[in-house]
Amino acid sequence: MCYIGAIIFPTIGASMKLTTVATLLFSALSTQLVAAELDANKVKFIGPLADTATIKPNNTPYQAAIINNLLPKLQSDSKTLSILGKKVTWQPLGDVNDLTIAGLQAIKFNFSAERFVQGKLKLNGIEKAHVFLNGETLSGSKEYDINAVTGDHQVVIVVEQADDWKKVSLEYLPKAEHDIITLTTKETRALSAKQLFDAPTINSVSISPNGEYYVVTERHYQSNHGNKAINKTTLTDEEGKVLYRFDGLSANQIKWRADSKQVVFVRNKAVTVLNLKDLEEKVVAEQLDGAYGFQYFDNNTLVFAWSKSDKSKHTLVKHFRGLEDRWSYARNNSQIFMLDINSGFINPITEGKLSHSLADFDNKAGTILVTRNPSDYAKPPHMLTELVEVNLKDNQQTVLGQYRTFSSAKYADDGIYVVAGPDFANGLGRAIPENMLANNYDGQLYKLDRQGKNAKALSKSFDPAIGSMQVLRNDDVVIKVTERDTQQLYLYDESKARFTKLKTGFDVVGRFSISDERNPDLLVTGTQASHPQQLKRLDISKNRAKTLWDSKALAYDNSEIATLSEFNFTNKEGVEIKGRVYTPHNLDENKQYPALVYYYGGTSPVSRGFTGRYPFNLWAAQGYVVYVLQPTGATGFGQEFSAKHVNAWGEYTANDIIEGTKKFLAAHPYVNKDKVGNLGASYGGFMTMLLATKTDLFSASISHAGISNITSYWGQGWWGYLYSGEASKNSFPWNNPKLYSDHSPVFHADKVNSPLLLIHGDADTNVPPGESHNMYTALKLLGKDVELIEYKGTDHQVFARDRRFHWWDTMLAYFDMHLKDQPQWWQYIYK
Structure with a gap:
């Protein structure tokens, strides 16, 4: 054949059946677009599928479910398929010489498009079929519309009836001259939108205080589930053995007791503790609508927040009480409570018109840290945060400080760590010329004494912007930072006043959780710019990580990055x-x-x-x-x-x-x-x-x-x-x-x-x-x-x-x- 642009003209003696490309076919006398037959040697066939089945899917009301359940296996790159104990192998469609074949059959082919293309796929010799493009159902009977973007694609055809397989063929009719598709058998594929969105990810992690167990939530999507994510949350031991599955929960909803013998979670509005020794569940409270954030204060007590929504909404007008009233949730009131596990008794810790949020607690000292936001627009950023300590012995509240910039606070043995902007404590963290105004989104690390006084700026010479933090047993701090265009974890060594980067190997750290051992371990997810998500476990003292899970092998192994x-x-x-x-x-x-x-x-x-x-x-x-x-x-x-x-x-x-x-x-x-x-x-x-x-x-x-x-x-x-x-x-x-x-x-x-x-x-x-x-x-x-x-x-x-x-x-x-x-x-x- 000779090639003129995107058009192929058959030369004398050339076969009229295309062997490499499904493309436009012109006759010497006409420029009318006609269908081109797809090369049967580049189309794969498998069958019979379940030839012992006498009832076909179209004879049952569960036709769609049967086909959709089979589809993921047909889409895979595996050369064989095992059904009802029998192994069936994919073969070229051109090798099929049977007249009739029992049961179901399937055909699939891959094609590439160098631009957005439109055309029609025509099924010859097939009376009943279900056609899928990249896992999505195509409507039609004998002809199906193909609309495909730049990249690699897959068509799967599940055949229920073909009277004579010798007469089965596929044809493609382009809508216009540029609507070219090329059949391909290459082992690699261009990255696709569905691949990026649907691929498995770890979206929540939690490691036990003793480091012997961890909980992870794995999420992925499938075409036949639409917008609904498929989640799997498992409790695993150090060796990777699954011990328990938490249906309908995420790992961040599961909180550990300090001795790692129990976890608590809320499911179906029931507060439940799980004993790890015998995996027995016990409901300790029910019907606590609006309650959230349950965690162990000590072995016998839980601390949590309880939010009550505003029931006095006026149906005709809204009289604004302040700038915050533009938020739909502004009039909800959240307070902190404690729940006694043995009796079920609930004790309120905070109250009032202002909502309170839990920042941290110290069960040995019998105190908790909470924050609240009184309306105060006097200075930028036109809000105020109060850090309050509550003494549980007498419920006495002490305001430790009022701040214009504030992110979080955590107890240390001899003080309180705070993450806030450079202007915290009258500009204590500023490291800019006098004539410049600080950007308080540039988080810095500080330490206060237990009375909220004597602030020390710890990160003035540390360029990364500090986000979240977790205080370790020895009062060192693990911080998550923005460092240039990456997200990293650093260890702040309090005794040496030094920041050390933890070697996760990630460009962007995602979720992380830290054990409470003398030599703690870190469970962490993340990605690199050119490598998809992984889950790793890192020994903080050795600063060395090992990979536990890698989505590349699961979803991107043959991808062109x-x-x-x-x-x-x-x-x-x-x-x-x-x-x-x-x-x-x-x-x-x-x-x-x-x-x-x-x-x-x-x-x-x-x-x-x-x-x-x-x-x-x-x-x-x-x-x-x-x-x-x-x-x-x-x-x-x-x-x-x-x-x-x-x-x-x-x-x-x-x-x-x-x-x-x-x-x-x-x-x-x-x-x-x-x-x-x-x-x-x-x-x-x-x-x-x-x-x-x-x-x-x-x-x-x-x-x-x-x-x-x-x-x-x-x-x-x-x-x-x-x-x-x-x-x-x-x-x-x-x-x-x-x-x-x-x-x-x-x-x-x-x-x-x-x-x-x-x-x-x-x-x-x-x-x-x-x-x-x-x-x-x-x-x-x-x-x-x-x-x-x-x-x-x-x-x-x-x-x-x-x-x-x-x-x-x-x-x-x-x-x-x-x-x-x-x-x-x-x-x-x-x-």
Whole structure:
């Protein structure tokens, strides 16, 4: 055959049956598209399946369930299948010479698409079948619509009736000349959206105090379960033997007694203790609606929180009592209680109009630490946290301190550790020039005495931003930090006043739990930028980890992962800006590729997680070179770097993104400079809109849940005034109108020249959907190229499986339309 573009013309003497590609077939006299038969040697057949069965699925009311239960095994790469004690082997469809075959049969084939394709799959000689594309059911009878994105795909056909297998064949009819699919038998496959979302993950862990047991919750999704996750929570010994299964529970809901002989959990509104010696359950309390967070105070007592929802809601009006009243839960009242396991008696520990949250407790001293938030808007961030100690002997409450910046507090033997921003204790943790305002999202570690006095700053010379912490038996502290674009664990050695990184081997640490031994062990999950999630156990004293579980072997073993490289540059102010680049598998540097530039720009960096809401590895698999950068203002790079976020609203950030993109393009000649897109979410969505008013560098842009008017976000978002307390510290529309107008994209909408897609959830409480409506209205009136997509009933993030896939498709289809000149996918979604 000779090849002209994507069209194949048969040469004289060539077989009219395609042997390598299902593609367009033209006759010499006509350009009409006709179906092309798929190469039967590249299509696999298996059967008979359960030939002893006399009743076929279509003769029962359970047809769908029978087929769906079989499907995962048919999708697997296994060469054989064992059914009812018999082993059945896959073989090429071309080798099947039978007239009739008993029972069920199945056919499957894999194909690749270099772009979004549409066509019809025609089944010849098959009277009754169920057809699945990547696990999703296709509707039809003899013909089935194929709509497939860039990448690798699998079609499975479960056949119930074929009268003559010698006459069975498959044909593909493309909708247009570019709708080419290529049958493939390659062992590796391009990364897919379903793979990233559905793959098994460990989403909760808990290790026993003595380190002899651990509980993990494994989660995955399947097409036949829709949006419902499939969870499995197991209690395991050190050797990995499963001892118990907790149905309907997550590992973080299971709390250990200090001697590791019991655990407590709540199931079906019943507070239950499980004895690990005999695995006997005992219900100790029932019908405690609104109670949560049960944990052992001592061997005989549980401490927990109990929340009562507001029942006095007015049906006609809402009289606001303060700024917090915009939160739907603001009038709920939560207090701390103790439950005696033996008698079931419940004793209240806190009360009052203010809710109390449990921070920590010391059963030896008979005290607990709680926090509460009285309304106080006097200073940024326009809230106040009180740290209170309750003495259980006389229920006396002592206010240890009132703080404008506060994250958490934990007891030590001789004091109290606190995580808070640099301004804690009158700026005790500040490590920035006098003329700068601190970014209090840049967490620091402090220590107070037991009276809440004599604060010491422990991390002023430690650049990573501190998040959560756990105090060990010897008063050392394990902290989770943001370090540049990674999430790491460090050990703070109190005796040496030294921070040591724990060698987890992860770029991004996820969940972790620590035993209470003299030499504690750490159970931890995490990922690398190019390696999916693992579960490890780390000996803290030796700082050495071993892998217990790896999702790569379970879901990604034959996957084509993007190539990752670092790309850093020094900006005009002499500051190094970190970044990384994902390139498609088997990149050909002689070709030109479109690119996507991603950033956040808010007060945290874009982490190196393997996947997430914005899956960079998937974008690379779709044929894009992806540049992710960490512009000025993010935490994890030192206090001076993060402080530049305050009162800037994109000033430094926009410059970094523009300069970084130009230098990225200069350093990567295989990127098409005229086909570069950019996108971001939340503050990153604000940055996308702002950039559209400042540069024509980008050919198409996407803003998800972005801010267009800083004033309306400040006054209307649930947390707008709190976030602005840091991002716009001491600046308000009345004393700094220039900041609020000059940095708001909608005030400069007339400068937008490139296509812009605005995406928002219509139930977004963080950044109200009106922020996208502002910009959409402006650009529509200006006659600009703008699209607005709202996800109904969706808040600030898109979580549900079906919505996540649609959302990912929407973004990629939009970029395909503008950066690949391929509008068909977008037109398919939004007909």
